[in-house]
Amino acid sequence: MTARIANVTFHADDPAALARFWAAVMGYPEPEWLTPEEEAELRAAGLTDDDLAARAVAWDEDPAHQRFYFTRYRHEKKHRNRMHIDITPASGRHATREEVEAERDRLVGLGATVEKVLDGSWGPYPEFAIMMRDPEGNEFCLQ
Structure with a gap:
């Protein structure tokens, strides 16, 4: 199991x-x-x-x-949680930049905020993601 x-x-x-x-x-x-x-x-x-x-x-x-x-949860949190979720608008493949940007716009319309844009590479591989926060400030990434 x-x-x-x-x-x-x-x-x-x-x-x-x-x-x-x-x-x-x-x-x-x-x-x-x-x-x-x-x-x-x-x-x-x-x-x-x-x-x-x-x-x-x-x-x-x-x-x-x-x-x-x-x-x-009404207790003081003493340590940060060292994880967040990543979401994507694509299924079974990497989303295109255009798909990620369109999804960003939809999520902002729902109440999310953009924290920062990660636009670079990891070695030879391009990376594009948008760090966001939900309406209560929980961090997540859109990629």
């Missing part, structure tokens, strides 16, 4: 808003975190509106696609 990634988890101030952003980025449907039955069960167990608002998910329920999980 081998492991697999269950979720990419984000600590978020507003889990629902960040879930909507990432659902739009990934082309997933509008997030529906809980069914009415699940919500009723959770409320019967004593959870409040604030408890329910503390979590959200963005996913299209396709096991081949990544599930994004958002949770409110």
